[in-house]
Amino acid sequence: MTPHRVDTKPIDGQKPGTSGLRKKTSVFMSPHYLENFVQAIFEGTGGASGKTYVLGGDGRYFNDRAAQVILRMAAANGAAKVIVGKNALLSTPAASNLIRINKTDGGIILSASHNPGGPDEDFGVKFNAANGGPAPEGMTEKIFEATKSLTSYQILDAQDVDLSTTGEVMLGAMQIQVVDPVADYARMMEKIFDFNAIRALFKSGFRMRFDAMHAVTGPYARAIIEDELGAPAGSVVNAVPSPDFGKGHPDPNPIWAKELMDALHAEDGPDFGAASDGDGDRNMIVGHKAYVTPSDSLAVLAANAKLVPAYAGGLAGVARSMPTSKALDRVAESLGIDCYETPTGWKFFGNLLDAGRATLCGEESAGTGSDHVREKDGLWAVLFWLNILAARKQSVSEIMAEHWAAYGRNYYSRHDYEAVDSDAANALVAGLRDRLGDLPGQSVAGLKVDAADEFAYDDPVDGSRSAGQGIRVMLEGGGRVVFRLSGTGTQGATLRVYLERVETDPARLQDDPQEALAPIIAAAEALAGIKEHTGRDAPDVIT
Ligand code: VG1
Numbered sequence: 001m002t003p004h005r006v007d008t009k010p011i012d013g014q015k016p017g018t019s020g021l022r023k024k025t026s027v028f029m030s031p032h033y034l035e036n037f038v039q040a041i042f043e044g045t046g047g048a049s050g051k052t053y054v055l056g057g058d059g060r061y062f063n064d065r066a067a068q069v070i071l072r073m074a075a076a077n078g079a080a081k082v083i084v085g086k087n088a089l090l091s092t093p094a095a096s097n098l099i100r101i102n103k104t105d106g107g108i109i110l111s112a113s114h115n116p117g118g119p120d121e122d123f124g125v126k127f128n129a130a131n132g133g134p135a136p137e138g139m140t141e142k143i144f145e146a147t148k149s150l151t152s153y154q155i156l157d158a159q160d161v162d163l164s165t166t167g168e169v170m171l172g173a174m175q176i177q178v179v180d181p182v183a184d185y186a187r188m189m190e191k192i193f194d195f196n197a198i199r200a201l202f203k204s205g206f207r208m209r210f211d212a213m214h215a216v217t218g219p220y221a222r223a224i225i226e227d228e229l230g231a232p233a234g235s236v237v238n239a240v241p242s243p244d245f246g247k248g249h250p251d252p253n254p255i256w257a258k259e260l261m262d263a264l265h266a267e268d269g270p271d272f273g274a275a276s277d278g279d280g281d282r283n284m285i286v287g288h289k290a291y292v293t294p295s296d297s298l299a300v301l302a303a304n305a306k307l308v309p310a311y312a313g314g315l316a317g318v319a320r321s322m323p324t325s326k327a328l329d330r331v332a333e334s335l336g337i338d339c340y341e342t343p344t345g346w347k348f349f350g351n352l353l354d355a356g357r358a359t360l361c362g363e364e365s366a367g368t369g370s371d372h373v374r375e376k377d378g379l380w381a382v383l384f385w386l387n388i389l390a391a392r393k394q395s396v397s398e399i400m401a402e403h404w405a406a407y408g409r410n411y412y413s414r415h416d417y418e419a420v421d422s423d424a425a426n427a428l429v430a431g432l433r434d435r436l437g438d439l440p441g442q443s444v445a446g447l448k449v450d451a452a453d454e455f456a457y458d459d460p461v462d463g464s465r466s467a468g469q470g471i472r473v474m475l476e477g478g479g480r481v482v483f484r485l486s487g488t489g490t491q492g493a494t495l496r497v498y499l500e501r502v503e504t505d506p507a508r509l510q511d512d513p514q515e516a517l518a519p520i521i522a523a524a525e526a527l528a529g530i531k532e533h534t535g536r537d538a539p540d541v542i543t
């Protein structure tokens with residue numbers, strides 16, 4: 001087993017996006033593609049020599065092969081040890097936890113999250129730092145720089161490592177520890193939440209349906225929700241991870257988790273439903289006939305945090321990504337704590353969590369999390385809701401109605417235009433950018449523009465600045481439209497239009513969100529000329 005140096009050349013476009021490097025699986029499988037990027041990770045982070053890493057992925061097509069390549073490369077690059085999930089499976093939050101509790105130098109997560117998997121779909125690789133969180137921008141820039149000057153990579157000539165049984169094996173001089181992906185994560189959840197109260201809830205006949213969407217959370221949800229908390233067998237569905245996610249789209253929203261939505265809207269449907277995404281860091285929450293938007297869910301968690309043992313002492317602060325609705329801000333105000341506004345992507349929460357400035361964080365895209373790890377955490381959010389439901393002994397719709405009555409309702413929706421021509425999408429954003437200075441005071445579709453800018457974030461902890469993080473237009477009466485281009489797509493551009501309007505009239509708190517947002521939707525079209533630029537009459541996905 002000798003390390004082997006393979007000559008290579010830089011490959012264009014290996015720039016990590018919102019969450020690691022994502023490409024078509026066939027691109028990742030093309031000669032040297034994965035190897036180049038992994039070598040760049042090592043070189044961009046000071047080399048692998050003597051270091052310990054965590055490795056695992058969401059089980060999508062090529063996960064198993066990629067893990068073997070990365071192990072051989074880590075060994076050839078002199079790593080001391082890799083902790084890897086059995087069968088190379090680890091949810092993103094579980095990987096973050098393993099990095100933290102084992103104090104490793106970082107971890108490599110194989111996932112394209114909510115993007116479909118399979119030979120014709122998507123694959124992804126992301127590096128997490130020693131704090132357990134996604135590599136911050138400074139680090140991903142160094143990795144990207146390294147991809148541009150590679151001349152060779154190192155790999156061991158060796159057979160595949162058996163990852164199907166837990167225990168320790170050697171690969172050359174490197175130790176590999178194969179671990180149960182669920183055990184440490186389940187122990188952590190038990191420390192955070194009131195498991196006894198949730199057990200009592202299930203004993204009382206409370207029914208839930210958790211849809212793992214054929215992705216990585218299945219084994220975690222079965223072990224925790226069914227085995228430990230006593231939900232009846234069958235409460236967790238689509239629980240076996242499959243390489244193509246059962247040909248589905250593991251994105252937990254009303255469109256892609258329609259089966260779950262239908263089940264929860266049936267007359268005799270369960271009391272509570274939830275789903276998570278490919279790599280287990282996102283969540284969807286739905287009560288009986290009551291879908292909870294992710295932005296509202298985050299606000300409800302913050303408002304009820306004292307009911308959870310780990311947060312009973314109060315929250316240090318909260319944070320949300322800029323496009324996420326301001327429902328959280330209202331709760332923070334009433335709690336008298338800080339609410340930070342960051343760019344899209346979990347990497348921007350890391351410093352706030354590390355510095356103890358924020359305890360809870362969240363994004364409109366169905367990611368919520370806390371300082372227990374440095375990733376968003378789907379199952380954690382579901383357990384948080386279960387803990388609240390057990391403590392309050394109310395239904396989801398009762399909890400939402402009380403929340404809106406207390407804080408007002410931020411009607412919210414995101415309209416996605418997918419696989420748009422990149423030049424057309426860039427032209428739309430550039431057109432808006434050019435007009436930012438002129439917009440304030442103008443009227444668009446009958447609404448006055450209060451302010452307009454392009455969001456830039458100054459990290460209060462390390463002073464770094466991240467510019468170009470989305471165009472936002474504030475409208476009279478607390479309305480808002482945000483335009484940004486996705487950083488996780490693999491085909492053309494995805495335009496995301498985020499729409500929000502605040503309602504405090506007690507008689508208008510139960511309206512249909514798309515209807516409540518109609519004036520804002522019209523303003524978005526008038527502002528950006530979406531139809532003209534994209535040639536689309538309607539969004540592909542509305543969440
Ligand atoms: C999307 C979401 C963002 C999320 C990111 C990674 O990014 O909007 O909120 O952090 O995906 O999520 P974008 O750039 O496509 O809008 V996932 O679950 O990779 O872990």
Ligand code: CO
Binds near residue numbers: 092278279280281282
């Ligand atoms: Co994800």
